[in-house]
Amino acid sequence: MLTRSATHAVRAMVALAGLEPGEYAQTARVADAAGVPRNYLSKILFQLARRGLVESQRGLGGGFRLARDASQISLYDVVDSVEDVARWNECAFGEKQCSDTQPCALHHRWGRVRDAYFGLLRNTFVGELIGNGSSVEIRDVGALNVQRRSL
Amino acid sequence: MLTRSATHAVRAMVALAGLEPGEYAQTARVADAAGVPRNYLSKILFQLARRGLVESQRGLGGGFRLARDASQISLYDVVDSVEDVARWNECAFGEKQCSDTQPCALHHRWGRVRDAYFGLLRNTFVGELIGNGSSVEIRDVGALNVQRRSL
DNA sequence: ATATATCAGGATATTTATATCCTATTATAG
DNA sequence: CTATAATAGGATATAAATATCCTGATATAT
Numbered sequence: 263m264l265t266r267s268a269t270h271a272v273r274a275m276v277a278l279a280g281l282e283p284g285e286y287a288q289t290a291r292v293a294d295a296a297g298v299p300r301n302y303l304s305k306i307l308f309q310l311a312r313r314g315l316v317e318s319q320r321g322l323g324g325g326f327r328l329a330r331d332a333s334q335i336s337l338y339d340v341v342d343s344v345e346d347v348a349r350w351n352e353c354a355f356g357e358k359q360c361s362d363t364q365p366c367a368l369h370h371r372w373g374r375v376r377d378a379y380f381g382l383l384r385n386t387f388v389g390e391l392i393g394n395g396s397s398v399e400i401r402d403v404g405a406l407n408v409q410r411r412s413l
Numbered sequence: 414m415l416t417r418s419a420t421h422a423v424r425a426m427v428a429l430a431g432l433e434p435g436e437y438a439q440t441a442r443v444a445d446a447a448g449v450p451r452n453y454l455s456k457i458l459f460q461l462a463r464r465g466l467v468e469s470q471r472g473l474g475g476g477f478r479l480a481r482d483a484s485q486i487s488l489y490d491v492v493d494s495v496e497d498v499a500r501w502n503e504c505a506f507g508e509k510q511c512s513d514t515q516p517c518a519l520h521h522r523w524g525r526v527r528d529a530y531f532g533l534l535r536n537t538f539v540g541e542l543i544g545n546g547s548s549v550e551i552r553d554v555g556a557l558n559v560q561r562r563s564l
Numbered sequence: 565a566t567a568t569a570t571c572a573g574g575a576t577a578t579t580t581a582t583a584t585c586c587t588a589t590t591a592t593a594g
Numbered sequence: 595c596t597a598t599a600a601t602a603g604g605a606t607a608t609a610a611a612t613a614t615c616c617t618g619a620t621a622t623a624t
Contacts, residue, residue: 304571324622356420421582
């Protein structure tokens with residue numbers, strides 16, 4: 263299952279995908295759009311930035327935006343930024359020396375579940391999740407809307 | 414993913430499946446066989462008993478044993494005794510009103526992952542997990558081995 | 565330069581999962 | 595009846611996930 267942090271991260275990414283090209287959105291705006299607690303989201307956005315999925319800009323008119331096109335960012339990238347996806351590779355039965363060559367009684371069955379999950383993560387992209395009646399809509403409330411020189 | 418409690422529970426059930434018919438094993442013995450902390454396991458065994466998967470007997474010669482044949486106890490029963498399996502039904506995208514008729518953008522893809530997981534739980538039975546090179550082997554250390562009247 | 569907006573990130577709080585400890589209760593043996 | 599074995603289950607401790615709060619650093623506008 264996705265952790266709550268992972269869901270937050272995906273929703274934030276989808277919100278950012280709804281921005282005008284080049285536009286930045288502040289944490290608070292993303293938080294409102296994605297329905298995620300503001301201060302917690304700031305941690306998550308930081309992790310996404312560290313991973314290189316979003317870019318940040320400080321100061322007036324700054325905020326966050328996607329670092330590349332939403333169609334090029336998989337859920338795997340997003341989720342693995344905030345949780346250790348690799349733990350799905352651990353033995354479901356808790357056996358220390360479980361492996362393909364020395365499988366536990368659950369090994370192959372669990373492999374199918376993991377494949378389904380990894381398939382979802384690897385073959386789904388942020389760009390596919392926008393719109394669609396989703397509640398993740400980022401709207402510019404028009405509060406500031408500064409034009410930046412460097413754009 | 415299975416929680417650690419769930420893994421503990423499955424391992425304990427497999428250990429109990431290795432008992433002689435009618436025999437009880439004390440918590441400590443199950444804990445050693447399954448490699449689970451004793452006191453924590455006692456909580457888990459209690460939950461399994463509440464669910465009706467194991468029977469307990471207090472007093473000298475008592476302990477726990479399976480309440481029915483290991484081939485009739487699914488992993489779903491076991492896992493759902495110690496964690497809320499139903500949370501896999503919640504929307505992976507965190508949408509409040511996500512449903513089959515009003516699906517979020519992840520709804521159907523997530524459904525496939527859930528189906529794989531539920532399939533594993535529903536179609537795997539404790540009886541299938543015994544032996545097999547698993548480290549969960551319950552051995553009667555012969556410490557006591559009391560014969561009970563009521564058997 | 566100064567005021568303001570915004571992220572960066574440390575410190576802390578809350579909640580949940582995991583684990584330990586201890587006493588009460590129940591059963592058996594002698 | 596007494597001693598002993600074992601679960602029942604409350605109280606507490608630890609660890610990890612989630613969330614909040616606050617200050618410092620950095621960018622912009624005037």
